[in-house]
Amino acid sequence: MEDESRLDLPQGTLELLILKALALEPLHGWAVSERLQQISSDALQVGQGSLYPALHRLERKGLIKARWGVSDNNRKAKFYELSRAGRERLQEDTDAWHRLTRVVGNVLARENH
Amino acid sequence: MLGDLPWRRKRVERELDDELRFHLEREVEKLVQRGMTPEAAMRQARIALGGLDSTKEQVRDTRPARWLEDAASDISYALRSLRRSPAFAVAAILTIALGLGVNAAVFQLVHAVLLEPLPYRAPQQLVHIAETQPLFPVYQTAAPDFFDWRRMSTSFDGLAAHTFQEMNKWVIRGDGEAEEVQVVQASANLFPMLGAQPIVGRFYTEEEERGKSAVVVLSEGLWKRKYHADRSIVGRQIRLVDWPVTVVGVVSQQQAQPNWGEVWMPLTFLDPALTETRRFHALEVVGRLKPGVTVAAADSEMRGIAERLALAHPETNRAIGASVSPMSSWLTGGMRPALLIAWAAVSLVLLLACANVAHLVLVRAVHRSREMGLRLALGAGTSRLARFLLAESSLVSIAGGLLGAVLAHLLLPWLVEHFDHLEATRIAPVTLAFDAASTLACAVLCAWPAVRFARRLDPQQVILQSRGASLSHRRSLFGPVILAAQVALAFVVLTSAGLLYRSYATLLNEPLGFDASNVLAVEVPLALDWERSAKIFEQKVAPRISSIAGVRDVAASNFVPMTLSPTEISRFTTRFGVPGQPLTEEGYPLAQLRWTTPAYFRALTVPLLRGRLFIDADIGKPGCLINEALARQYFPGQDPVGQHLMRNVGGPKPEPATILGVVGNVRDLALDVEPQPAIYEIGISNRVTLLIRTMVSPAALIQPVRSVLREINPDRALRNLAPLENLIAWSLARRRFGLELLGIFAALAAILTAVGVYGVVSYALSHRAHEFAIRRALGADGGQLAVLVLKRFALPTLAGLSAGAVLAAIFAGVLKTQLYKMPASDPVTLIATGAGLLALIAGAALRPAIAAASVSLKSIPRE
Numbered sequence: 001m002e003d004e005s006r007l008d009l010p011q012g013t014l015e016l017l018i019l020k021a022l023a024l025e026p027l028h029g030w031a032v033s034e035r036l037q038q039i040s041s042d043a044l045q046v047g048q049g050s051l052y053p054a055l056h057r058l059e060r061k062g063l064i065k066a067r068w069g070v071s072d073n074n075r076k077a078k079f080y081e082l083s084r085a086g087r088e089r090l091q092e093d094t095d096a097w098h099r100l101t102r103v104v105g106n107v108l109a110r111e112n113h
Numbered sequence: 114m115l116g117d118l119p120w121r122r123k124r125v126e127r128e129l130d131d132e133l134r135f136h137l138e139r140e141v142e143k144l145v146q147r148g149m150t151p152e153a154a155m156r157q158a159r160i161a162l163g164g165l166d167s168t169k170e171q172v173r174d175t176r177p178a179r180w181l182e183d184a185a186s187d188i189s190y191a192l193r194s195l196r197r198s199p200a201f202a203v204a205a206i207l208t209i210a211l212g213l214g215v216n217a218a219v220f221q222l223v224h225a226v227l228l229e230p231l232p233y234r235a236p237q238q239l240v241h242i243a244e245t246q247p248l249f250p251v252y253q254t255a256a257p258d259f260f261d262w263r264r265m266s267t268s269f270d271g272l273a274a275h276t277f278q279e280m281n282k283w284v285i286r287g288d289g290e291a292e293e294v295q296v297v298q299a300s301a302n303l304f305p306m307l308g309a310q311p312i313v314g315r316f317y318t319e320e321e322e323r324g325k326s327a328v329v330v331l332s333e334g335l336w337k338r339k340y341h342a343d344r345s346i347v348g349r350q351i352r353l354v355d356w357p358v359t360v361v362g363v364v365s366q367q368q369a370q371p372n373w374g375e376v377w378m379p380l381t382f383l384d385p386a387l388t389e390t391r392r393f394h395a396l397e398v399v400g401r402l403k404p405g406v407t408v409a410a411a412d413s414e415m416r417g418i419a420e421r422l423a424l425a426h427p428e429t430n431r432a433i434g435a436s437v438s439p440m441s442s443w444l445t446g447g448m449r450p451a452l453l454i455a456w457a458a459v460s461l462v463l464l465l466a467c468a469n470v471a472h473l474v475l476v477r478a479v480h481r482s483r484e485m486g487l488r489l490a491l492g493a494g495t496s497r498l499a500r501f502l503l504a505e506s507s508l509v510s511i512a513g514g515l516l517g518a519v520l521a522h523l524l525l526p527w528l529v530e531h532f533d534h535l536e537a538t539r540i541a542p543v544t545l546a547f548d549a550a551s552t553l554a555c556a557v558l559c560a561w562p563a564v565r566f567a568r569r570l571d572p573q574q575v576i577l578q579s580r581g582a583s584l585s586h587r588r589s590l591f592g593p594v595i596l597a598a599q600v601a602l603a604f605v606v607l608t609s610a611g612l613l614y615r616s617y618a619t620l621l622n623e624p625l626g627f628d629a630s631n632v633l634a635v636e637v638p639l640a641l642d643w644e645r646s647a648k649i650f651e652q653k654v655a656p657r658i659s660s661i662a663g664v665r666d667v668a669a670s671n672f673v674p675m676t677l678s679p680t681e682i683s684r685f686t687t688r689f690g691v692p693g694q695p696l697t698e699e700g701y702p703l704a705q706l707r708w709t710t711p712a713y714f715r716a717l718t719v720p721l722l723r724g725r726l727f728i729d730a731d732i733g734k735p736g737c738l739i740n741e742a743l744a745r746q747y748f749p750g751q752d753p754v755g756q757h758l759m760r761n762v763g764g765p766k767p768e769p770a771t772i773l774g775v776v777g778n779v780r781d782l783a784l785d786v787e788p789q790p791a792i793y794e795i796g797i798s799n800r801v802t803l804l805i806r807t808m809v810s811p812a813a814l815i816q817p818v819r820s821v822l823r824e825i826n827p828d829r830a831l832r833n834l835a836p837l838e839n840l841i842a843w844s845l846a847r848r849r850f851g852l853e854l855l856g857i858f859a860a861l862a863a864i865l866t867a868v869g870v871y872g873v874v875s876y877a878l879s880h881r882a883h884e885f886a887i888r889r890a891l892g893a894d895g896g897q898l899a900v901l902v903l904k905r906f907a908l909p910t911l912a913g914l915s916a917g918a919v920l921a922a923i924f925a926g927v928l929k930t931q932l933y934k935m936p937a938s939d940p941v942t943l944i945a946t947g948a949g950l951l952a953l954i955a956g957a958a959l960r961p962a963i964a965a966a967s968v969s970l971k972s973i974p975r976e
Contacts, residue, residue, distance in 0.1 A: 028132075028135065029132060029136050030135065030136045030139040030140060033136075034143075049161075049162055049164065049171065050171070052133065052136075052168055052171070052172050053168070053172050056172045056176075060175055068128075075135065076131065076135070077132075077135050078128070078132045078135070
């Protein structure tokens with residue numbers, strides 16, 4: 001089943017990606033999973049099984065809000081959208097992520113010499 | 114957020130269902146559009162989601178109130194599972210209930226006696242000050258010494274004194290039937306210093322004490338019993354013997370000090386004979402330490418004062434010291450070791466009970482490993498399994514704890530009966546709290562091995578295996594460990610009971626030195642003064658009782674054999690001189706003094722060794738008998754008959770008394786107190802014990818003797834009217850109670866061990882039935898299989914015995930205070946207990962072992 005070329009997500013990054021996916025517009029769970037695959041060009045292995053626990057965790061933390069709405073195919077679906085706290089968190093975590101990857105990248109680059 | 118609340122749970126769950134269903138539908142749609150069949154699409158969508166249940170489970174885990182929901186569902190699941198196996202439930206609950214019940218009952222006693230602070234103001238400052246004497250480490254205090262202490266000491270905010278038990282029994286006349294009450298002479302500062310409050314009226318004052326006002330304080334018990342709790346008792350006069358005294362107040366039973374007191378009057382009413390000389394130790398002294406003064410500091414000050422008094426009054430105080438101890442330990446000192454032993458024993462019994470239930474729970478878990486493996490595979494999570502197991506053992510423990518509380522409630526009256534002045538007949542809230550805490554501890558202990566087992570379950574392995582055969586290897590360590598622990602715990606309880614039993618048997622075998630059978634004893638007050646008392650005895654009591662059919666001899670003594678508490682022994686002690694012998698370090702030597710009538714030695718059948726017994730003609734002349742112990746110690750290698758003892762030494766006019774004869778040693782203080790040097794003199798005090806030798810059963814004469822004594826004086830209250838043999842048995846009541854208690858705990862421990870061993874062995878062997886059958890088929894005989902079984906259980910049993918021996922050695926430190934002439938390491942007891950325990954274990958293991966060894970291959974179902 002597993003595709004070797006796909007990356008497993010480091011701990012905690014899934015939540016960051018979900019926040020990013022929701023930054024544009026409110027989405028329901030399935031759409032989030034589709035969006036994640038799209039924006040990562042299918043390079044990420046986002047287990048749908050871990051998606052829902054992550055969504056509920058974020059909702060509980062107050063970073064996203066959920067409401068029941070009607071989907072594009074006219075069915076009842078649960079939509080998630082960013083809260084203000086979620087927007088701030090997305091900004092902070094994105095910055096932190098960039099700093100971290102830069103530092104780690106530098107360290108790894110130096111190790112190669 | 115409302116979704117957190119359990120009653121919103123259904124809605125939250127439904128929404129989760131809807132959300133996931135929507136997801137699946139969209140996913141299926143997508144896959145179908147790509148050309149999959151709906152069935153294949155559905156399968157793949159589900160797989161992608163990682164299993165619907167597992168996902169739901171993970172989502173639920175994100176909810177903070179998860180534990181509440183889980184607890185509810187765990188408990189209802191545990192309830193169903195217990196209902197499915199009622200035999201397990203009943204066995205486990207009863208085992209826990211037994212363990213917790215005896216624990217709660219004993220804890221209630223321990224709490225009431227040892228842990229609860231004294232009911233006075235700042236009780237940690239209260240101390241007891243005793244005089245010490247080489248023979249009696251805790252001696253009462255002589256009144257002049259007490260007055261000197263008050264003057265000389267600086268450690269105390271107050272020193273108070275009261276007379277000690279048995280000194281004064283007076284009769285209240287009027288207000289219904291004449292009733293004998295325990296009078297206490299106590300300094301006026303006693304209750305104020307303790308911080309006691311009268312429940313009615315007031316306490317008497319220092320002025321009243323100095324002015325010798327006839328005022329008394331009553332105990333709550335007497336006030337309720339005799340005066341029906343009438344509040345107008347304050348200010349009224351009551352008649353104490355022939356003397357009118359005014360009641361000023363009532364002290365609560367809880368704060369009464371001493372707690373056996375019924376009437377308190379000022380210390381100035383103390384018999385002048387007691388205040389004039391330092392020879393009589395009549396007072397108990399209690400004090401309140403000044404803030405910041407430690408017991409040790411007060412103790413060293415008091416020892417210094419005692420040394421100064423010894424220099425100032427060498428004849429009486431040469432060997433008298435003083436010691437200070439916390440008042441609480443003085444009051445409970447006698448009960449402390451017995452209670453601690455009982456507490457330790459019941460704790461061990463509880464541990465045994467938990468070990469048994471833990472094994473039962475574990476066995477169940479192993480049996481259900483397939484079911485649990487499935488739940489794991491379905492995404493239950495090991496912590497969920499652990500919680501379920503904990504829920505199950507909690508249910509069992511809680512049921513056991515409740516039942517245990519009921520059991521404790523039933524046990525308590527029986528326990529309390531054996532402790533003097535204890536009113537803790539109801540289970541206190543703190544005991545319930547203790548019971549609840551023990552219940553929780555039990556729940557955890559009982560579930561622990563099973564939880565460990567569940568955590569290590571590998572769902573794949575479990576499901577692949579048709580039976581948990583290989584699982585028995587995983588838990589193979591638990592059985593032996595539980596077995597060893599049970600053996601160790603049981604060994605401690607059984608050796609303790611064995612030691613107490615052997616010590617009790619030794620005690621019963623001690624020679625009394627007199628014949629107690631066919632003797633009726635009764636304590637009776639005669640008159641206020643001795644002269645009239647002698648007349649009453651000689652002219653009325655002795656002739657009339659002698660005329661009762663079946664009576665052979667009637668003697669009187671100032672002393673009821675075997676009825677003294679250890680602190681009272683000093684009351685019957687006297688000093689004497691031996692002419693020509695230098696005084697020792699301790700001053701004049703000490704001997705027990707008995708006032709008797711000539712018939713005493715016939716009535717008790719005390720053997721005469723030399724010289725002669727008293728005859729009636731000796732009455733009024735200075736002569737005495739001594740016992741063998743005194744003759745040995747002070748007249749070694751001589752014939753003491755015809756020699757003299759100096760009596761009244763230290764008093765104003767010492768006088769010689771001729772030794773008329775030597776009699777055998779009589780063990781009359783208590784069965785566990787060696788006979789001490791004794792002097793017998795002829796004398797009748799105002800309160801005597803009649804010792805009536807009968808030719809018929811003494812119990813049959815109780816009624817006739819009572820009616821004769823009533824005829825002579827209807828106002829006299831009788832005490833201790835009983836066959837002498839009963840008095841001896843009563844004197845052993847505390848020891849026998851301790852023995853019975855530990856005997857019961859030992860029996861419980863033995864039963865629990867036997868049941869536990871049976872369970873462990875039969876379970877362990879049932880898993881090897883297959884292997885045994887194969888071995889048999891390959892030619893192994895029953896003997897070889899038995900050796901195999903033995904090998905498996907010999908090691909844990911021996912390990913348990915060794916661990917038990919170590920525990921028992923630790924326990925012996927407490928136990929030895931309760932043993933009589935018996936080392937705590939008594940080899941006979943240890944070996945007998947060890948052998949008995951081995952036999953018990955062998956017996957318990959025998960049936961399952963035989964069953965396992967005789968199994969044939971055919972009887973094993975194929976798998």
